[in-house]
Amino acid sequence: MKGNFIDNLPKVYGIYTGGFIGFIIIMAIAEQMGMTAKAIGIAFVAFTVFIYALIGWLSRTAQADAYYVAGRQVPTVFNGMATAADWMSGASFVAMAGGIYFKGYGYMALLVGWTGGYVLVASLLAPYLRKFGCYTVPDFIGTRYGGNLARFSAVVVLTVASFTYVTAQINATGTIASVALDIPFQYAVYVGLISILLCSMLGGMRGVTWTQVAQYIVLIIAYLLPVFWISNKMGAGFFPHFMLADEVARIGELEQQFGFVKNAAADLKSVPKGLAGITKAHSAVNATPWAFISLALAMMMGTASLPHVMMRYFTTPSVKAARKSVGWSLFFIFLLYSSAPMLATLSKLSLIDPNLPTGIIGKTFAEVEAIDWYQNWNQANLMFISDFNGNGTLELNEFFMGGKAVVLATPEIAGLPYVISGLVAAGGMAAAMSTADGLILAIANAISHDVYYKIIDPKAETAKRLLVARVLLVVIGFAGATIAAMEIQGILGSVIWAFDFAMSGLFFPLVLGVWWKRANRQGAIAGMLGGLVAGAWYLVWVRTGGSGFLGITQLTFGIFGSAVSLVLMVVVSLMTAEPDKATQKMVDDVRVPSGKSILGRSH
């Protein structure tokens, strides 16, 4: 191929996409020829992980700016894809449609929150931080406010938020690897971790960037193909996004007909942990305005404070490109997020509508227990039925399912070939791996660049800095995997907490660093540490039986944390001296795209 790698990107990824589709077709043919389901699952996961590892190896580098910011030459659209993969985690891929399936409108606040946050990223932060020329988010805080304490506080907030998040992602890679490869979860977690490290260790941000683009392509094909296929197969419409109104209305009708019968507590005891029944209306408004808005708001402000997302915009060639790239990121995210409610609708209708051949509500227990897919997913502990009222037929309130089953099991329920289930497993793996990579890199880079190089040993040579960065990457990865193997919390809960931690400590120090010249070091330190402590305190208080206030729950504690952070930051800043002239000049320079970046190209 002529020209350099960057010029050839569309061609390279075009060939890659074609190759992947070819692989899917080969697997489909192999299935017809008698390849077992288990072998297909293993082939999908192993093949895609091998490709990512290959890209990671090809992207190896010994230069600081390639390792930390991919050489600042990632084109707008490709950075958009990489950000979308970075952003959409195992939770988005595996758990989101399930959440919508069970909780309806109240849960869809997450869809609005996880997209609306990008408006804040584009308008308040990304272009200015790109102009700043930093390697990491604490790099901005440390230079803008000055002093090691400010820098260190930012590293603390970043580590708390990202680490909470990353354990959930390693957990997700472990879950998928254990199902697809058929090995125990405790080992699968480490298989997942090694795959993750293969992508990031040699090439740092450069390796992560090009694997994330590859992972985006896999995950979006794996999500959209089944949605379109199922919709067509059910005769619901060839373009589900525009054509499911009747199906949504039909679900409403069935809900009315069946009613939401409340189960006795004693009956619910027999349901396996983690499974739930349908207890909320599908499309009706089932949450108060504040419950919806506070959750959306927390997720939006959290989005704008999460360092692994922000640092993706450090890799674009210019400030202008950083802004556009945020738009592309959200476009690529939109493709998946707007499909999740459609998948939830199709999945629910195919299970509960007695007029459909796949519907199980209203059938006898003996009939349901004889269905192949029911037996499989019941064995996998993701489906459960129990005849509470003893009438022999299955009622809506007697059917329980795990959240993951909506994405993982719907293709099988709808009668799609197993090759699709293998594809979905590869997609989930890609989603969880890409996010875990971004997060581990964010933590390791912050500690190696901001703590080791900037605070402990400013004279360290590049080779030594990058060695430290790589050692930290492995250490943090193993720490995350060890905690993930203990299975303390669910995937989704800990993801939401990560957003709350990030917004508690970082949102206002970042935003005011650009938009309020008067903000100074003392204010920023008070805002970061005060916000983080206040948020954490609120979480512990509510978790240990506290009543909370203003309807702020354990999922939205960041609203309290960030409010404390804002007040502290403004009050302390105003009580102490204003920043010196050099700092004010720096803020002025950050506000215009032209001119040299604040920090040198290699620093």
Add this chain to the structure above:
Amino acid sequence: MSNQQKHWEKTRGLLFITLAIWFVFSIGIFLFGAEMNEVKGPFGYPWTYWFTCQGSLGAFVILIFWFANRQEKIDEEFGFSEREDE
């Protein structure tokens, strides 16, 4: 007022407009979620349901591209856009 101050004033103006539109689609409409859901909206979905699935999400995508273009124009107007070699 210096060139840079004028540039910043316009940039801030654009920020306020952007945040106002953002507020409408992320918060404003959900204050009236229950009422709006009674009415049929695009493609036959109830309005509020459609906004949570597609409407608000799509509006954010368009808003960001619109914002990026406007900001580029402002930067050009005051001569602050980046040169290719920087």
